[in-house]
Amino acid sequence: MRMSKAVERTTLQRVLPHYHCSLNNSTVAPLGNGLINSTFLVRSINTNFVLQKINQHVFPKPGDVVNNAELINNHLLNKQTQGQYQLTPMRQIENNDNKVFSLVDRNYWRAIEYIPNCYTIEAVDTPEQAQQVAAAFAKFTHALADFPAQELAVIIPSFHHLGHRLSQLKTAAKSNTNDRLQHCSELLEFCLSEHEFIKSVAELEASLPLRVTHNDTKINNLLFCASNNNPTAVIDLDTCMPGFIMHDFGDMVRTCCSNLPEDGKNIEEMYVREDILSALAKGYLSELDNHINELEKQSLVIGAQLLPFMIGIRFLTDFIDGDNYFHTKYEMHNLDRAKNQIKLYSLLKNIQPKIHDMIYQLSR
Template sequence: MYQKQATILSSHFGLGEHDISIKPIGNGHINTTLLLKSPTKHIVVQKLNTHVFPDPNALVNNARQIEHHLSDKKHHDAYQLEVIKHVATTDDNYLVEIDGDSWRALEFIGRSYSEDVVDNQEQAQIAANAFGQFAAALQDFDAEKLHAVIPDFHNLAMRLDALKRVIDANPVGRLSDCQHEVDFCLAQTQLLQELAELMPQLPIRACHNDTKINNMLFCNKTQQAKAVIDLDTCMPGYWMFDFGDMVRTFCSPEAEDSTNLDGVQVRENIFQAIVDGYVAPLQQIITTQEKQSFWLGAKVMSFMIGVRFLTDYIDGDNYFGTKYPTHNLDRARNQFALYRDLLNKQAQLQAILFK
């Protein structure tokens, strides 16, 4: 499907002209990610979604700043993981335009694998610790140097306003299919008040902002952490949302688009592993208010991504990639089931977090 682009990309990135192959890699919702191979070199190439990321140069600039900071830390033995690195073209650029699309290349980190669903407590703790190491290594990076590539990315009030707008417009006539979910969302206004009270007390950090389990690579040989990947949403933010996204994506034994809603639940041992793994590298850095904010982050992230899936469903699936007509609605219902289970288990989970 991408053979024409493969030939052009291979030329730009110095892979030669012969025996070039290209195939999809990973399970991202936003960018198109492919493995480009020649007999002597493998690189990861991405077609950036410029609807989501309208300024590709800002995205690459952010990611390269993070790359340089982490590489310096690694050089001084202050960061143990591998660093995802950009590949320059033969004329020293980092973006290639092909038929109006923006492409970039990243070094391929071999002998590694990713997971979409956490299997066990050890795996969860290893991944959470990797994201903790990532956060700790960036604690002395000036977050204000990063562009807001997606403004208000974790702004729940804005996400609810966007939902209300598509409810009013109902552009593709889907509202009647999801009125129950809409009513549920609009009743969760207490989260906005909690955020308004807590966020002014929190320091702004350079955050990953997409700490899904599949954005961490495991080593094939040791099954330990190898690299934190997908730096596209690295922006100024709050650690509570990175913690919350781990809870959202690690804790359920079901994939985020599973329709087995009875199986969508917070595994308490996995929650424990996230707390233990993530907090350990931050122990000497994290403020009391930040630790307290983690519970709110867990609630907000599962609810907010559900709102975003629901908004996209009503709007006609313009943001997240879908495989069938109700895919985003199924994702939304899945996330709301997880949010409800968080609330049902609040006492047990808070006891783990604040022990």
């Protein structure tokens, strides 16, 4: 049995009995390549399921994570029953005590229904694929449109709040405890000088309606059906909380539309894959266009630029601060990431009129 270093065999021996199985009648193997939680596929005599230990460093209130997921899944299951949600909700499985989490050695564990004959994708290759991705996340958002977002716990406070992220950057730069400003002074100055864009984001945030948002809309957070290659489920609901749809759309743009990975160093060769961006807009609005207000639609143009800008600021802050948050492989890794994402922001800003046209193409 393959095991991760973070989870000992003896721990699993204590966890599995909470779900009517043991290491004697089950096989356990690591599942996926997520960097946050420890995730395993359990195959037992009676059933297969996903077992996950929640990372309490990233999620200090794991009970809120589990409860949010339960509220969302129950709502989606109801929508599915009514024929109003075509994807498969990721149902959490109750343990022997009829709870959706198990507390073992002060760690929170949960079991999630395993959907067979599915696969994940790490990167978008074609416009058709991009349209599928955006439509799937839009279906998720639309199905939750009548769920009161305020009932969800805020998992990570100010997660996508630009003002907060800028404040963190300024604090790190003022302290400069690792003497790294010498390597990034121009990039820092650029980020702090984007006054007009920063103001436009703040004005939008003051007026946009709160919705249930996923907040991590990468393609690898979708399951695809092996038989027809269509999206079948939105997964990884850990960061679901009240938010704005411009964040979800912007994260898709950020992770799908550059020709380089987010730590690619040859940023002079970076370009925006406009065919992918157009397909994302088409797919997203094919499901949401008649269900969002005009300001939300306008916000997607800003969101496409906002998420690269914000994650660039976060990478830069972590670099100045000594690489305490993001895992790095070499000394300048976070700085390279920051330069990459700010470059993407600049490229997207330069084509803002095109992005506007892509967003409004369905309305013509």
